[in-house]
Amino acid sequence: MIKVTYIESDGTSRDVNLEEGVNLMDAALDNMVPGIDGDCGGACACATCHVHVEPSWIDKLKPMDETEDAMLELTDDRNENSRLGCQIITTPELDGLIVYTPEGQH
Amino acid sequence: MTTETVVIVGGGQAGAQAAVSLRQEGFEGRVVLIGDEPVLPYQRPPLSKTFLAGELAKERLFIKPAAFYEKVNVEHLLGEVVRGIDTIKQEVSCSSGQGLHYSHLILATGGRVRLLDCPGANHPQVHYLRTLGDVEAMQEKFTAGARLVVIGGGYVGLETAAVALKHGLKVTLLVARPTPLGRVTSPEVGKFFEDVHRQAGVTLCCNTGVESIEDDMGDGKVAAVVTDSGYRVLADIVVVGIGLLPNVELAESAGVSCDNGVVVDEYGRTSVDNIYAAGDCANHPNPIYQRRLRLESVQNAVDQGKAVAATICGKDKPYAQVPWFWSDQYDLKLQTAGINAGYDQAIVRGDIASRSFAVFYLCKGRLLAVDAINRPAEFVAARNILSKGLAVNIERLQDESIPAKDLADVHTQSPAKSVKKEGLSQQEVA
Numbered sequence: 259m260i261k262v263t264y265i266e267s268d269g270t271s272r273d274v275n276l277e278e279g280v281n282l283m284d285a286a287l288d289n290m291v292p293g294i295d296g297d298c299g300g301a302c303a304c305a306t307c308h309v310h311v312e313p314s315w316i317d318k319l320k321p322m323d324e325t326e327d328a329m330l331e332l333t334d335d336r337n338e339n340s341r342l343g344c345q346i347i348t349t350p351e352l353d354g355l356i357v358y359t360p361e362g363q364h
Numbered sequence: 365m366t367t368e369t370v371v372i373v374g375g376g377q378a379g380a381q382a383a384v385s386l387r388q389e390g391f392e393g394r395v396v397l398i399g400d401e402p403v404l405p406y407q408r409p410p411l412s413k414t415f416l417a418g419e420l421a422k423e424r425l426f427i428k429p430a431a432f433y434e435k436v437n438v439e440h441l442l443g444e445v446v447r448g449i450d451t452i453k454q455e456v457s458c459s460s461g462q463g464l465h466y467s468h469l470i471l472a473t474g475g476r477v478r479l480l481d482c483p484g485a486n487h488p489q490v491h492y493l494r495t496l497g498d499v500e501a502m503q504e505k506f507t508a509g510a511r512l513v514v515i516g517g518g519y520v521g522l523e524t525a526a527v528a529l530k531h532g533l534k535v536t537l538l539v540a541r542p543t544p545l546g547r548v549t550s551p552e553v554g555k556f557f558e559d560v561h562r563q564a565g566v567t568l569c570c571n572t573g574v575e576s577i578e579d580d581m582g583d584g585k586v587a588a589v590v591t592d593s594g595y596r597v598l599a600d601i602v603v604v605g606i607g608l609l610p611n612v613e614l615a616e617s618a619g620v621s622c623d624n625g626v627v628v629d630e631y632g633r634t635s636v637d638n639i640y641a642a643g644d645c646a647n648h649p650n651p652i653y654q655r656r657l658r659l660e661s662v663q664n665a666v667d668q669g670k671a672v673a674a675t676i677c678g679k680d681k682p683y684a685q686v687p688w689f690w691s692d693q694y695d696l697k698l699q700t701a702g703i704n705a706g707y708d709q710a711i712v713r714g715d716i717a718s719r720s721f722a723v724f725y726l727c728k729g730r731l732l733a734v735d736a737i738n739r740p741a742e743f744v745a746a747r748n749i750l751s752k753g754l755a756v757n758i759e760r761l762q763d764e765s766i767p768a769k770d771l772a773d774v775h776t777q778s779p780a781k782s783v784k785k786e787g788l789s790q791q792e793v794a
Contacts, residue, residue, distance in 0.1 A: 284424060290432055297666050299407040299424075303690040303699065304663070325697070328740035331769060332747065362388075 260353045264291045264309075267361040276348045282357060283307035283343035293359035300344040305332040307343035312356035319346060335360065368393035370676060371456055371464055373446045373614065374472030375399020377407065377662055378643025380427045381669030382470050387436045389677035395438045396464060398456075401495060402443040404430060409662055411499050412523040412605075413692050417530065418503070425496065449618035451636050468676045471615055471626055471634070471641040472669070475608035475660065480515065484577035489587040490602045493520050505601040508532030513589045513599040515574055517544035519691045520605030522557060525566050526693040536567040536597050538589070540606075543570060547607075549700070550710050553723055553735045557693070560719075564694060569593070577602065608660055610645045623647060625658040630682035632672035640675065642668035651684045652750060653703055653732075661689050686750040688743075695719075699743035702733030702750050711761045713742060722746075722768075724761050731756045741768035748772070 259275040264286060266272070274289045286294035286307070295306035302325050311319065316339050322330075326345045330336050343357070370386055372379045375397055383397050399405065406425040414420035433440055445459040449469065457463050477492040479485065491502045506512075512528045514521045517539030525537045541547070543554030544561070561568050573592040580586035580598055589597045612622040621627045621635035625647030632640040632648070643665040647658040667685050674681035691698040696719060707725035714721030722742035725733045731754075734746035745768040749756060754772040761771060 287432075288429055290429075290435060295666075297662060298690070299410055301409070301413075301690060301692065303697075325740040328744045328768075331741075331744045 260348045260350060260355075262348065262352070263354075263356045264289075265356065265358045266292060267359065278348055278350060280348045281344050282309065282346045282348070285348070286343060286359070291359060293361060294343055296344060302326055302329060302342060302344060305329040305342060308333040308336075309341055309343050309346075309357040309359055310335075310337065311339045311341055311346075312358070313339055315352075315355050315357075316341075318351060318355075333360075368467040369465060370395050370468045370470065371466040372397045372470045372472055373456065374470075374474055374611075374643070374645075375401060375403075375405045375440065375442065376472060376474045376643060376665065377405065377427065378474070378646075378665035378669040379470070379472035380405035381666045382472060382642055382673050383433075383438045384428070384436065385670045385673035386676065387438070389673050389679060391673070391677050393467065397433075397438055397440045398444050398446055398458065398464075399440065399442050400445045401497070403496060404428070404433070404440065404442065406496060407662070408494070409690075411496065412493055412520050413527065416493075416499055416503070416506070416524065417527045418506075422496070446614060449614065449639070451618050451639070454638065467638065469639045470632075470672055470676075471620075471639065471645060472643045472665075473611035473614060473626075473641075473645045475610045475644045477604070478607040478609050480574065480577075480604045480606065482574055482576050484579070484587075487577045487579060487587045487602070488584045489599060490577060490604060492604050493524060494608075502601060502603065506531050506533060509534070510600040511598055512536070513538065513587070513597050513602045514605065515589070515602065516605035516607070517541060517554075517570070518547065518605055518607065519545070521603070522561065522693055523691060524603050524605065525561060526564070529564055529566060530694075534567075535565070536589075536599075537561060537569070538572045538574060538591060538597075539568065539570045540573050541570065544568075549735055550704065550707070550723060550725065552710055552712065552716070553698075553737070556716055556737070557698075560694065560696065569595075608644065610647075610658065612645060615639075615641065615645075627656075630671075630684065631675040632668060632683065633675065640672045642672045648683060650687075650703075651682075652686060652753075657687070657703065659687055661687065663688050686747050688747060696737055697740070699736045699740060700733065701736075701743055701746040702731070704733035704735075707732050709758070711758055713761055714739065714764065724756070726756070726758075729755075729757075739768070742771070745769055745771045 283296040297306045298304035405427045448457045477494045512533045514537045545554045575590045578588040580588045587599045610625040615626045626641035644660045650657045671683035689700045704725035709726040711724040720738040722736040722739040736743035757773045
């Protein structure tokens with residue numbers, strides 16, 4: 259299992275144990291992590307699964323593609339650690355990953 | 365003090381969103397979601413895309429897991445049809461005989477497929493694509509070598525054709541209009557998708573209507589689709605995607621005003637007190653376009669669901685979004701922002717032949733909409749321009765040396781400065 263920690267805007271921390279190959283948007287919905295909407299179901303079409311990745315982890319992720327990069331421009335508080343949860347797929351190397359979820363996606 | 369009850373009729377995207385948003389807005393009363401399908405609310409867009417392709421597990425379709433509804437205390441009645449509304453007693457009556465009092469009633473009744481109207485249309489191999497059950501019923505026929513005739517050149521028809529072709533089916537696509545997507549996009553973009561499907565191997569016929577469907581051998585196994593141009597195309601399976609009709613009958617029977625959908629104001633309120641509507645069934649005013657729209661899209665369902673929930677909770681969050689929509693076909697992602705109806709100029713940015721370009725639609729110099737094909741940055745830029753009412757100029761739109769995010773012409777005031785709110789999606793403007 260791969261442990262991912264979601265930290266909410268109010269500081270609430272939640273560890274979730276995931277199988278390999280799961281995306282962080284689906285995992286958040288399954289585990290009722292607040293702040294992740296995922297309106298388009300993971301098609302990289304809506305930018306409602308924005309997360310800030312803990313800086314020490316950002317370089318371990320597969321780089322974002324052009325679509326994700328563009329869609330992130332729709333989010334309110336993009337920074338250099340911004341990613342879309344639907345595009346982060348769990349691998350054994352990501353065991354221990356920490357992401358911060360925003361208060362809301364709109 | 366009695367507890368307030370919100371009853372939501374319709375277990376689709378809008379109904380589910382309204383339920384979730386009621387809790388997020390702090391509603392503490394009872395919330396009951398009534399859906400006529402036997403399953404929890406699910407996403408429809410993947411039905412004609414990854415789910416039809418077998419690439420997405422059924423569990424992944426559900427908008428929220430069952431435990432979520434329990435956690436936020438949303439009751440659901442599934443497989444239940446609401447037969448009538450008593451607006452005086454504020455009560456809905458269900459097919460099971462159950463009656464339910466409401467303090468607020470949300471109609472999120474969606475739509476149903478438009479049925480093919482020709483002799484033989486009830487042939488057993490004729491399918492429609494709207495519900496999970498519809499797709500499950502056709503999936504086993506999606507086998508390599510099977511002959512598929514798709515009737516309808518809208519999003520559902522094109523996406524179905526693309527998935528089928530990838531699965532090795534022999535696909536014929538019949539389009540009534542001069543180009544596919546004729547109702548929602550421009551001839552340029554329609555022609556592009558026509559070429560894409562032809563190159564992929566689809567036999568595509570435009571300007572072609574269906575006269576009748578015959579049973580080829582009298583055993584119900586093979587349909588023969590007879591076109592108005594005289595062709596007779598054999599099909600192991602026929603998929604019809606010719607549009608959606610809003611489900612307004614329940615509202616009408618209760619005296620709620622309807623006109624191409626349930627008529628609502630910017631807060632989602634209908635003509636009857638304490639009754640609201642959201643999603644595909646709702647005809648609403650859009651301040652950006654200064655006219656009424658009825659949209660069939662996830663964006664519209666989600667954002668209207670939120671607006672209605674806010675209204676019920678006494679918050680002022682009028683629905684004022686830029687519509688947006690997407691479609692996946694082959695290696696192409698089409699993203700549309702805005703509504704192009706009434707455009708007088710179509711500006712192409714990029715090279716259509718490269719399969720990566722955007723078409724900006726303008727009316728009197730003001731941006732109305734964009735169709736972005738494998739151009740997410742242009743889609744995002746257009747949403748921003750539309751939601752802020754920014755000006756554009758044609759030279760900049762065409763100039764690829766200017767990054768998409770800088771496309772707004774910041775030096776000129778827009779001729780129609782409008783709403784500041786962030787925007788939305790479209791499928792169809794009826």
